[in-house]
């Protein structure tokens with residue numbers, strides 16, 4: 001009996017202590033209720049304080065983004081599966097906008113739009129959280145784009161040169177090497193100090209894995225960051241992916257670094273946005289896209305910039321990708337994106353299926369600001385190349401029907417075919433500036449005209465090693481040089497001729513006519 005009384009006294013004393021320690025501060029929570037939920041969106045009522053793009057917290061821990069503010073209700077995109085959310089359930093306002101972690105610790109990682117790891121590792125170290133929506137750098141904070149961004153692809157670097165801070169659209173039909181071009185550009189940064197951020201939106205997980213594997217095998221993965229909202233991720237996360245990726249990239253730009261941001265792809269991003277907008281019952285516009293589809297993409301791409309020296313001089317180059325249907329560049333989303341960017345690399349399915357890879361259609365591709373940044377040695381060679389190539393394409397159409405041609409025309413056509421062969425390039429084999437200049441010199445000096453077409457690949461592949469031995473000066477070019485260094489032209493041509501001769505000889509020995 002006594003022990004029970006003692007127990008009771010002890011319990012009362014302990015409870016008194018607990019109650020005395022508890023602070024009874026009033027806490028203010030904005031609480032609302034779920035009216036409707038499903039398909040990645042929810043409608044919420046009773047949160048009149050909510051701001052645009054504020055994060056809302058649902059009972060099951062799912063976060064949502066308030067994107068549609070009405071007088072009575074709020075339309076919210078869910079950033080999670082949301083299977084635990086019920087109609088009538090509680091929603092809390094957080095007073096914060098959607099943010100992503102930024103910092104050096106993210107490099108080499110694969111994360112989702114909220115910075116959660118997808119590579120099986122620990123949560124990445126980060127410096128701070130930054131809002132995923134940020135204003136683009138102001139006009140006075142920007143500088144001219146003057147430094148080239150080498151992709152290592154001759155067709156791009158020679159014909160459609162890119163500059164650091166530029167926005168260039170990669171556009172083409174399904175499965176004809178859009179990702180491959182961006183991927184080669186990332187891989188080529190292994191020989192520069194550029195940081196690469198790859199944002200995958202609505203892609204198959206296997207396709208994303210292939211990109212990551214390629215960068216790990218051929219590139220510099222420690223300077224790359226992958227932000228992934230794959231096809232089966234909640235629509236809200238897919239939608240947020242390019243903004244988060246841009247915020248993560250911007251952090252490095254603001255620290256004075258050069259960053260390459262690949263957004264793969266904005267057509268899928270537009271489709272996800274259309275999906276959630278229709279579910280939120282926003283009025284559909286052209287092709288059922290919501291009216292602000294142009295604005296959300298321009299707001300994103302305007303954040304690519306070259307900063308002024310006072311702001312650290314960093315740069316953010318954006319390579320958004322867009323998919324066309326049957327080569328139709330004049331569809332709604334492609335025309336939007338073309339008008340937002342500083343040029344486009346157009347891929348032609350016909351070229352791709354003729355095995356001309358990368359299938360860049362030089363005629364329909366432009367780079368509006370990159371030309372000024374192109375290495376002058378390369379520029380001198382590529383200007384005549386573009387003209388000769390255009391001439392050849394016209395001539396080729398005429399001769400397609402078996403027209404007899406004179407000797408001069410035949411030579412022009414043979415030369416043109418060499419140009420086309422030189423512009424083809426295997427994946428994951430970026431060329432240095434020296435190799436590109438050497439290849440174009442070989443074309444300009446007609447070194448390749450007598451070489452069988454099928455040996456051009458071998459010529460390109462063997463070029464680096466050959467020059468390293470016979471003419472190392474040609475590989476030591478830098479982008480600032482206005483011409484080949486004194487006395488290099490002769491030895492370079494001799495080395496190129498010797499390589500062509502050795503390949504011709506090899507072809508002869510193999511019993512093929514040279």
Ligand SMILES: Nc1ncnc2c1ncn2[C@@H]1O[C@H](COP(=O)(O)OP(=O)(O)OP(=O)(O)O)[C@@H](O)[C@H]1O
Pocket residue numbers: 172173174175176177178179180181323357358425426427
């Ligand atoms: N230069 C190249 N040389 C050889 N193969 C290439 C080249 N470029 C692309 N390919 C191949 O073409 C296929 C399609 O390329 P990729 O996935 O880059 O196309 P995509 O346009 O991004 O496709 P999707 O529309 O599905 O995103 C891949 O198998 C790739 O390996």
Ligand SMILES: [Mg+2]
Pocket residue numbers: 178179180264
């Ligand atoms: Mg792709």
